Amino acid sequence: MTITKEHLLKVYQDMVLIRRFEEVVEKYSKNGTIPGFIHLSIGQEAAQAGVIDTLKETDYKFPDHRGHGAIVLSSRPEDRKTIMAEIFGKKTGINGGRGGSMHINDLKVRNMGFNGIQGSTVVTSLGTAFASFYNHTDDVTVVFMGDGTLGEGTCHESMNMAATWKLPLIYVLINNQYAISTKYTESHPQEYLADWAKGYLVPSETIDGNDIEVVIESTQKAIERARKGEGPTLIEMMTYRWQGHFSGDPAAYRPQGELESWKEKCPIKQTKSKLMNIYGISELDLDLIQRKTEDEVEGYLQFSLASPWPSTDDATSWVYSDISVEGRK
Amino acid sequence: MTITKEHLLKVYQDMVLIRRFEEVVEKYSKNGTIPGFIHLSIGQEAAQAGVIDTLKETDYKFPDHRGHGAIVLSSRPEDRKTIMAEIFGKKTGINGGRGGSMHINDLKVRNMGFNGIQGSTVVTSLGTAFASFYNHTDDVTVVFMGDGTLGEGTCHESMNMAATWKLPLIYVLINNQYAISTKYTESHPQEYLADWAKGYLVPSETIDGNDIEVVIESTQKAIERARKGEGPTLIEMMTYRWQGHFSGDPAAYRPQGELESWKEKCPIKQTKSKLMNIYGISELDLDLIQRKTEDEVEGYLQFSLASPWPSTDDATSWVYSDISVEGRK
Amino acid sequence: MNRTITFAKAINEAIHQEMDRDEKVFIIGEDVAKMGGDFGITSGIWKKWPHRAFDTALSESAIIGLSCGAALCGLRPVAELMFADFIGVCYDQIVNNAAKLCYMFEGKASAQIVVRAVTGGGIRCAYHHSQCIEPWLMNIPGLVVVAPATPYEAKGLLVSAIRSNNPVIFLEHKGLYNKKGDVPEELYDLPLYESKVVRKGNDITLVAAMSMVDFALRAAEDLSKEGVSCEIINPLTLFPLDKETIINSVAKTGRLVIIQEGPKFMGYAAEIGSMVYEDIFEYLKAPMKRVTSLDTPMPFSPGLEDYVMPQYADVKKACSEVMSF
Amino acid sequence: MNRTITFAKAINEAIHQEMDRDEKVFIIGEDVAKMGGDFGITSGIWKKWPHRAFDTALSESAIIGLSCGAALCGLRPVAELMFADFIGVCYDQIVNNAAKLCYMFEGKASAQIVVRAVTGGGIRCAYHHSQCIEPWLMNIPGLVVVAPATPYEAKGLLVSAIRSNNPVIFLEHKGLYNKKGDVPEELYDLPLYESKVVRKGNDITLVAAMSMVDFALRAAEDLSKEGVSCEIINPLTLFPLDKETIINSVAKTGRLVIIQEGPKFMGYAAEIGSMVYEDIFEYLKAPMKRVTSLDTPMPFSPGLEDYVMPQYADVKKACSEVMSF
Numbered sequence A, B: 001m002t003i004t005k006e007h008l009l010k011v012y013q014d015m016v017l018i019r020r021f022e023e024v025v026e027k028y029s030k031n032g033t034i035p036g037f038i039h040l041s042i043g044q045e046a047a048q049a050g051v052i053d054t055l056k057e058t059d060y061k062f063p064d065h066r067g068h069g070a071i072v073l074s075s076r077p078e079d080r081k082t083i084m085a086e087i088f089g090k091k092t093g094i095n096g097g098r099g100g101s102m103h104i105n106d107l108k109v110r111n112m113g114f115n116g117i118q119g120s121t122v123v124t125s126l127g128t129a130f131a132s133f134y135n136h137t138d139d140v141t142v143v144f145m146g147d148g149t150l151g152e153g154t155c156h157e158s159m160n161m162a163a164t165w166k167l168p169l170i171y172v173l174i175n176n177q178y179a180i181s182t183k184y185t186e187s188h189p190q191e192y193l194a195d196w197a198k199g200y201l202v203p204s205e206t207i208d209g210n211d212i213e214v215v216i217e218s219t220q221k222a223i224e225r226a227r228k229g230e231g232p233t234l235i236e237m238m239t240y241r242w243q244g245h246f247s248g249d250p251a252a253y254r255p256q257g258e259l260e261s262w263k264e265k266c267p268i269k270q271t272k273s274k275l276m277n278i279y280g281i282s283e284l285d286l287d288l289i290q291r292k293t294e295d296e297v298e299g300y301l302q303f304s305l306a307s308p309w310p311s312t313d314d315a316t317s318w319v320y321s322d323i324s325v326e327g328r329k
Numbered sequence C, D: 001m002n003r004t005i006t007f008a009k010a011i012n013e014a015i016h017q018e019m020d021r022d023e024k025v026f027i028i029g030e031d032v033a034k035m036g037g038d039f040g041i042t043s044g045i046w047k048k049w050p051h052r053a054f055d056t057a058l059s060e061s062a063i064i065g066l067s068c069g070a071a072l073c074g075l076r077p078v079a080e081l082m083f084a085d086f087i088g089v090c091y092d093q094i095v096n097n098a099a100k101l102c103y104m105f106e107g108k109a110s111a112q113i114v115v116r117a118v119t120g121g122g123i124r125c126a127y128h129h130s131q132c133i134e135p136w137l138m139n140i141p142g143l144v145v146v147a148p149a150t151p152y153e154a155k156g157l158l159v160s161a162i163r164s165n166n167p168v169i170f171l172e173h174k175g176l177y178n179k180k181g182d183v184p185e186e187l188y189d190l191p192l193y194e195s196k197v198v199r200k201g202n203d204i205t206l207v208a209a210m211s212m213v214d215f216a217l218r219a220a221e222d223l224s225k226e227g228v229s230c231e232i233i234n235p236l237t238l239f240p241l242d243k244e245t246i247i248n249s250v251a252k253t254g255r256l257v258i259i260q261e262g263p264k265f266m267g268y269a270a271e272i273g274s275m276v277y278e279d280i281f282e283y284l285k286a287p288m289k290r291v292t293s294l295d296t297p298m299p300f301s302p303g304l305e306d307y308v309m310p311q312y313a314d315v316k317k318a319c320s321e322v323m324s325f
């Protein structure tokens, strides 16, 4: 497959947006403005942008804990500043500042949110896929999961059920080499984690997760299968997180030179050179995209910084759908 | 492989013992003398007898809920009556009547007991296998599990870890076609459940679980691999339970004729005809075994019936290893 | 029209009638479809709605996870856990997923699921098939725990549970399945979050749920002969608890006896006692008494199991102690 | 020799010294070996004993299951759960396996494991990384739940936990890791199942554990200026609880205030309150008060999290209420 120049340019912009978004989040996390733990996806932009690019708004999306990119790209442009505000814990956040970086959902675009317990969304996503089947709609479900997350028992229960019932569910296994400090080869017996799916007779492949064309092509195939009622697919996308596990982790467990060699394979850089060398787009044009994106994200940042904190009443609302919970007296 | 005449005769006796034991348990369960639920293994004797036959006393054994056969054969002959007494809930039971049919353990022979939560022993058994590895002994661990039990997430976590660390663990997957009312093909995507292990690059095979020679041969191979440090194996043993899920279940979910066709494949009948036709053992000799076994089991029964009930103090002992728990005042 | 039917049948009828009314309702679980459930509670449903009844693998986390996801899409899953003890293998899905989704989605969606689970002791099934798991769930904001004692309550409360947008753990005590009672044939619902005053009285407040209500009724009868008048309260929704009804009753009687199956330590009797001690201390006339199971795993042998379960004699003893204090 | 070290270091030292003493002890968990733990608590162990420190996959059920099985073989696993909230995914292994093995094996073997888990709120990690899971475990006979408040207690209690033949859930409050205190360099142990009287007093009994002990100390200090004398009790072993020390104290003071992180409803403060109400009613002078978290999931935004957590102002208020009753 080759995608069109316009298409490649569009996903290039998407990746630049993720990168910039994460850079800003990183800065304000490191300087203490953003509370809590932040898991950055710098280096993994192609996997996120490529997958989201192939989905329609009514497809169900389950981002993972390193999912800012997928979340931002799933959202409507006018909502993006509220995603950053959420990460800052502000009242204007898309979830009222109540969830923060790890818990951002947006029903409008069927971003179904993340659950801080690894492997949890892997079974929740069965339910949205099931709903498509129950309601006879053609919406597919995509769940993002990490190489480490594959250790959880829920992965088995999910894959077993999805395969048996041929649910329209796509497992996007982002293999960024590590679960915190543990290399995937130390915690799994397979050389290619995609092989795991074979035990369930589920089609799977291991792809270069830094090549956005490959990501798009592979995801499209999986989505087609799912929409035709042929069941789940697992795609292992090989990539790398440039930062530590969370923003601030020195990542001392990485062998020397590993990061640098992966930086060579930067998905944005790769696409940029394709755009320039194959499609003849000028560096100037690409710089313009960069600058526009920076301005855009600067807007999110200013919005977030200027936004108010939630009021304490917000802590006790919606524990239940119908009855209220006492606050402090 | 062919096993010797003496060996085949020995395991024939083993199977006859299981069958008789279960028949007596069934009778006293149906007439209300044995409390609680009973899961009978009639029809599955070859799988139990063949596996236990290949193990030494210091190998770790995790029977399943349908495990009377494996439990009795693992035990020392002098203890067998206490196993039946346990099922009757008597003070003389091997666990003081406290566990009953589903919870019989015997540390002397490394019968590590069953846990009523399906899939639980599948991870506990990692620990005994790990202990062999940690202590550098050559004891292997065998865990029995059903086709239904394979649905539990623990199976994945166990297989993943055992395969990664090459633990000496053998998964004996007794495929008796059903989990309660659910046919294995309705809850799993594979035609051969053994294929599941391939996802972990773990050797596996599907065998005729009613042919005790095949069971022994396959188990021996797996044990050899395990003792050599080559890691886990999964063996799917195809068989059938003649009774319903629990004693009393009418098993209305079974298609007409299915039970009858499996009765044709009765493991005891098969072995009997081999002993007679290939090894020239007389029907009289085999009848003698049958009668001796009946007497033997009658002894267990009388012991069980005559035994006293536990005293109420037994309810509160050993909740903790060191401190006591209050009884009624 | 009222008829006398069993507790089991009442549950079955509630599901039938709600499925009739709302096509978003479906059932899912191990052996719930073709077989109609391990205890036969869902019988007839698969036959009527073959595409709305789902037998699953032994995958409780997937059952609850799927239910949560489907609920977020607007469906109304009624999942069966078979034995409540199995909640351990899907506990995360209940406490960290179902319980928190409404909060996480700010009420725009929620885990509008029902998890039916068979609870309690008495049938000689030992450690893993006899537990009272109520307390494992009652410290988890977002969950609802419902525990009927009669067929009438079972039907009406299950209907409300299915219609609720909250995740409801619906506890069915195995000792009650064959219990009979009057139940209207028509569809009706009963309010969640409301305790029931089962019997009015002035001297002692007896709190009891599920099969313990029978103990309370028996004790009230026995004590009335001695001139002691018991008020019996069945919380029905154990969590979130209707505090007021209990508080009002104890404010009147000044005496509290709680009969609770399950280990004493950290059982829900503890919360009820503390609630009263904290809120209406000035009305209390005597120490509270708890009649509970012993703090042990559940043994198999009948005599042992009976010994571990709450004793009627202890109910009587507790009542005379609080009266003579 | 006494030195001042952190709570984190005290835990690290306990494991080191016990591993030195007993080769049956090993550590297992996610990132506990090469990295030395997500919070750095097990650092240096893998370097010293590369064959006794095991990094695992994200498989908490397997971690606990393996630990139980290894314990039955006589080993002494010290497992790390990272965040205590993750107990949900291995809850069955804890409550239905670890907790019951001693009973099932009639004391001939048991789940002699330690499960270290980081508990509590305060670091803006929202729903699934901030919970107080103590109550989820305290209704399960067979389990031991230990919760130190100082580096000294952490070291001594962890040593005892490792040596215990019972399954011990060892709770490490994330807010305490950097707390410093005097700790002997030598190996020592502290008794399980014994509450500690942190401060003697006559007017109010304050019960507090883990990071709440600081609130209690501060309140006692403040109140002493007003002539009110507080006795502070830290249970240390939350379950099974040393009832006597608390009962004796409240029998003396007649007044009880419990400071507990985590939702109020069915928190362990409920059990402590009921215990007192049941056993020493005649000594009580005022209603018990509970100062707790709100009954909500834990929100992320700092102001929200702070609001949900127990408030010092409420401790003061509770104390004056019980004094002026």
Ligand SMILES: Cc1ncc(C[n+]2csc(CCOP(=O)(O)OP(=O)(O)O)c2C)c(N)n1
Binding pocket: A065, A066, A116, A117, A118, A119, A145, A146, A147, A148, A149, A150, A176, A178, A179, A180, A245, D030, D058, D060, D082, D086, D089
């Ligand atoms: C059940 C559970 N166990 C452990 C954790 C802690 N944890 C959070 S992320 C993570 C590593 C996940 O690795 P992977 O799935 O590869 O994703 P990555 O961080 O590499 O993107 C761990 C262990 C958790 N959140 N939930």
Ligand SMILES: Cc1ncc(C[n+]2csc(CCOP(=O)(O)OP(=O)(O)O)c2C)c(N)n1
Binding pocket: B065, B066, B116, B117, B118, B119, B145, B146, B147, B148, B149, B150, B176, B178, B179, B180, B245, C030, C058, C060, C082, C086, C089
């Ligand atoms: C976690 C859990 N879920 C469900 C059950 C109830 N249950 C007991 S046995 C069984 C079927 C098991 O089927 P299989 O593993 O095939 O064994 P079989 O009974 O056929 O021997 C079920 C569902 C259980 N005990 N534990």
Ligand SMILES: [Mg+2]
Binding pocket: A146, A147, A148, A174, A175, A176, A177, A178, A179, A180
């Ligand atoms: Mg990873």
Ligand SMILES: [Mg+2]
Binding pocket: B146, B147, B148, B174, B175, B176, B177, B178, B179, B180
């Ligand atoms: Mg089966």
